[in-house]
Amino acid sequence: MKKIKIAVQKSGRLNEDSLKLLKDCGISIDNGKDQLKAIASNFPLEVLYLRNGDIPQYLRDGVVDIAIIGENVLIEKGTDIGIAEKLGFSKCRVSIAIPKENTYNSIEDLDGMRIATSYPNTVLNYFKKYNVTPDIHLINGSVEIAPNIGLADAICDIVSSGSTLFKNNLKEVEVMLKSEAVLAVSPKISSENQKNLDKLQFRIQAVLRARKSKYILMNAPNNKIEAIIKLLPGMRSPTVLPLAEEGWSSIHTVIEKNSFWEVLDELKAQGAEGLLVIPIEKMVL
Numbered sequence: 001m002k003k004i005k006i007a008v009q010k011s012g013r014l015n016e017d018s019l020k021l022l023k024d025c026g027i028s029i030d031n032g033k034d035q036l037k038a039i040a041s042n043f044p045l046e047v048l049y050l051r052n053g054d055i056p057q058y059l060r061d062g063v064v065d066i067a068i069i070g071e072n073v074l075i076e077k078g079t080d081i082g083i084a085e086k087l088g089f090s091k092c093r094v095s096i097a098i099p100k101e102n103t104y105n106s107i108e109d110l111d112g113m114r115i116a117t118s119y120p121n122t123v124l125n126y127f128k129k130y131n132v133t134p135d136i137h138l139i140n141g142s143v144e145i146a147p148n149i150g151l152a153d154a155i156c157d158i159v160s161s162g163s164t165l166f167k168n169n170l171k172e173v174e175v176m177l178k179s180e181a182v183l184a185v186s187p188k189i190s191s192e193n194q195k196n197l198d199k200l201q202f203r204i205q206a207v208l209r210a211r212k213s214k215y216i217l218m219n220a221p222n223n224k225i226e227a228i229i230k231l232l233p234g235m236r237s238p239t240v241l242p243l244a245e246e247g248w249s250s251i252h253t254v255i256e257k258n259s260f261w262e263v264l265d266e267l268k269a270q271g272a273e274g275l276l277v278i279p280i281e282k283m284v285l
């Protein structure tokens with residue numbers, strides 16, 4: 001059977017979460033340290049460990065069929081490459097920052113200014129919309145230091161917590177785009193591997209859905225069930241089972257992880273007791 005080739009970042013921010021996602025999809029990869037290639041024992045999949053920045057070219061050439069890559073890298077050098085799925089990790093933004101003490105009114109202030117960045121296309125495309133032409137200085141790493149050493153007036157780089165900007169006495173003035181890890185697909189993928197991709201994507205979706213949800217159970221007196229159910233935006237409708245104790249029931253449902261603390265308070269206020277919140281491993285609609 002033909003194996004689908006997936007590129008995963010060799011080392012860096014995406015590596016661990018990418019491998020965890022494949023593992024949560026039930027895929028076992030024998031991972032010898034420093035190996036550049038690995039084969040899954042229970043899925044027709046081969047993993048190639050590559051640099052994030054090199055992946056768009058490998059996808060374009062069909063050297064790999066799919067990849068887990070930062071969306072920002074595709075925007076910079078892979079706009080011809082399709083995205084099958086957003087993966088919900090490595091969330092960040094690509095922003096312009098300037099020295100904290102400088103004033104900033106609008107993007108026009110950056111016309112003709114020297115901008116240090118590893119994302120020249122992203123900067124130029126963004127500025128083009130405003131008819132502003134910056135003077136790009138291409139740097140591969142430690143971009144945030146550039147203004148402090150007199151190399152640039154502004155920078156464009158990845159921002160997440162903002163602590164790197166803060167440490168370098170910079171402030172964020174324009175958010176150009178938001179990014180997260182994505183599953184990208186080669187335009188040259190074969191129909192056989194498209195089937196493998198569909199199978200993998202089905203599993204990924206089940207894992208991602210489960211990560212966003214919690215299973216909750218609670219007990220409630222029967223006269224409170226109606227009010228409680230109104231609070232529960234479940235998958236379909238909640239399961240209600242009678243308890244051994246007369247007049248009481250157990251209510252089960254799935255709720256979104258993000259909203260569950262607020263819902264929990266409201267459920268208690270409506271008379272729910274013995275609430276349990278349980279992680280879900282996989283969720284298929």
Ligand SMILES: Nc1ncnc2c1ncn2[C@@H]1O[C@H](COP(=O)(O)OP(=O)(O)OP(=O)(O)O)[C@@H](O)[C@H]1O
Pocket residue numbers: 009010011012013014050051052053054069070071072073090091092158159160161179180181
């Ligand atoms: N501070 C951050 N917080 C969240 N996500 C980030 C952060 N920095 C980078 N990322 C995301 O992770 C991806 C990989 O970043 P990382 O710094 O590990 O690799 P890189 O140096 O850009 O690439 P390469 O693998 O080519 O060396 C980035 O393209 C971006 O999508």
Ligand SMILES: O=P(O)(O)OC[C@H]1O[C@H](OP(=O)(O)OP(=O)(O)O)[C@H](O)[C@@H]1O
Pocket residue numbers: 013141142144157158159160161162163164165
């Ligand atoms: O807003 P923050 O949370 O501080 O994150 C932003 C920093 O993270 C990334 O660098 P990384 O740590 O990946 O180092 P690198 O330059 O070696 O890639 C990015 O290039 C920024 O410098």
Ligand SMILES: [Mg+2]
Pocket residue numbers: none
């Ligand atoms: Mg980095």
